[in-house]
Amino acid sequence: MDTYICVTCGTQYPPSAAPPAHCPICEDDRQYIGHSGQRWTTPAELRETHRTTIADVDPGVVGIATEPQFAIGQQAHLIQTPAGNALWDCISLLDDETVAAVRQLGGIAAIAISHPHFFSAMVDWAHAFDAPVYLHADHASWVMRPDAAVRYWDGDTREILPGVTAIRCGGHFPGSTALYWADGAGGRGALFTGDTVQVVSDRRWVSFIYSYPNQIPLDAAAVRRIVAALEPYPFDRLYGGWRDRLVAGDAKAAVRRSAERYIAHLQGDAAASA
Ligand SMILES: [Zn+2]
Numbered sequence: 665m666d667t668y669i670c671v672t673c674g675t676q677y678p679p680s681a682a683p684p685a686h687c688p689i690c691e692d693d694r695q696y697i698g699h700s701g702q703r704w705t706t707p708a709e710l711r712e713t714h715r716t717t718i719a720d721v722d723p724g725v726v727g728i729a730t731e732p733q734f735a736i737g738q739q740a741h742l743i744q745t746p747a748g749n750a751l752w753d754c755i756s757l758l759d760d761e762t763v764a765a766v767r768q769l770g771g772i773a774a775i776a777i778s779h780p781h782f783f784s785a786m787v788d789w790a791h792a793f794d795a796p797v798y799l800h801a802d803h804a805s806w807v808m809r810p811d812a813a814v815r816y817w818d819g820d821t822r823e824i825l826p827g828v829t830a831i832r833c834g835g836h837f838p839g840s841t842a843l844y845w846a847d848g849a850g851g852r853g854a855l856f857t858g859d860t861v862q863v864v865s866d867r868r869w870v871s872f873i874y875s876y877p878n879q880i881p882l883d884a885a886a887v888r889r890i891v892a893a894l895e896p897y898p899f900d901r902l903y904g905g906w907r908d909r910l911v912a913g914d915a916k917a918a919v920r921r922s923a924e925r926y927i928a929h930l931q932g933d934a935a936a937s938a
């Protein structure tokens with residue numbers, strides 16, 4: 665039996681004789697059904713039409729993405745530490761070449777994923793590298809392909825490898841998570857955010873959104889909770905969920921001032937503060 669992957673969001677479903685009737689991830693108001701209706705592909709089809717790109721981003725940080733862009737188009741990151749590699753976020757395609765290339769880089773000791781839009785083929789990746797997938801427990805009802813490799817964590821933080829900590833920020837989803845790497849950015853600290861904190865086109869700034877495709881903002885309290893969750897952690901660099909989306913320096917200040925700007929717009933006093 666094949667597994668089926670939603671063409672719009674990239675989520676993989678359990679093996680089945682026929683494609684699933686629905687994609688709950690896309691039916692949610694943070695997503696949308698593709699303009700030609702619900703469509704599915706399979707890992708075999710995807711391997712014929714797409715390939716994986718693996719590129720150094722920074723010392724100890726490797727970007728892993730799909731070319732041409734597929735579904736939401738995110739970039740996963742491999743974070744190389746002395747205790748093993750962490751895979752942050754995930755993609756829908758996994759082929760033999762990718763497995764070999766990632767093994768060459770030291771394999772994967774632990775996987776953590778920010779939120780359901782990037783669950784993609786996490787179970788295939790977990791099985792290929794014999795790695796656990798750490799997800800915040802608030803995401804449990806959004807896991808479309810349950811598996812023994814998935815380990816739910818509760819509360820506000822979970823260290824997945826020494827010096828690598830998942831932080832529950834909420835916002836986009838109640839369990840939306842960022843990943844903190846204390847030794848990142850040359851020891852100044854690095855934060856990986858997916859779209860929990862979104863790096864915008866002006867890369868000195870970030871944003872905070874409930875639905876990106878449907879342009880629904882977060883409320884001020886949710887934005888303040890995200891900033892508060894990150895407050896204990898010093899970080900200089902912030903890696904967003906797509907290629908070339910990164911705040912190159914002084915990233916914690918960028919998050920703070922972006923939150924202030926965002927809340928000023930929500931509250932109607934942006935002109936006064938400009
Ligand atoms: Zn979908």
Ligand SMILES: [Zn+2]
Nearest residue numbers: 779781836859
């Ligand atoms: Zn998302």
